[in-house]
Amino acid sequence: MTPELGIDRLLDQVRGRLERVDARTAYQAQQDGRAVLVDIRPAAQRAEYGEIPGAYVIERNVLEWRLDPHSSARLDVADSPRxxxxxxxQEGYASSLAAASLQDTGLPLATDLAGGFAAWRAAGLPVTDPLAH
Incomplete structure (x- = not known):
């Protein structure tokens, strides 16, 4: 029987294999076309806080299917394991677990935004006006 990790230990474990990025690095990688930003926040959070222009909105429950290059349900952007x-x-916790799951699916470069959308907004990077929805 495997000893229980607890969420904090699990989070530390998965983050140990991620090369997490800060908001400015994520923005530059998106602008250069080197990376795609994937927003997994629920609709209610996106409506309340806004969205990142150009980010792919993919609900967490279908994330792996939409980004796995071998999945028949993948998005067009997910055409390569590279x-x-x-x-x-929202704050950079659930995204770490999701990025680790994407790595397990065969996307070795998957990572997450340290501090989440809150860090993006705090860095003064572009966001949609949540009231515009």
């Missing part, structure tokens, strides 16, 4: 997805959640 895809560099940067996963974004």
């Amino acid at each position: 895809l560099w997805p940067i996963v974004v959640c």
Whole structure:
């Protein structure tokens, strides 16, 4: 029987294999076309806080199917295992677990945005106006 990790230990474990990026690095990688930003936040959070222009909105429950290059349900952007997805959640916790799952699916470059959408907004990077929805 495997000893229980607990969420904090699990989070530390998965983050140990991620090369997490800060908001400015994520923005530059998106602008250069080297990475795709993947927003996994629920609709309610996106409506309340806004969205990152150009980010792919993919609900967490279908994330692996949409980004796995071998999945018949994949998005067109997910055509190679060399895809560099940067996963974004609200504060940078769920995104770490999701990025690790993408690595397990066969996307070795998958990572997440440290601090999540909150860090993106705090860095003064572009966001949609949540009231515009």
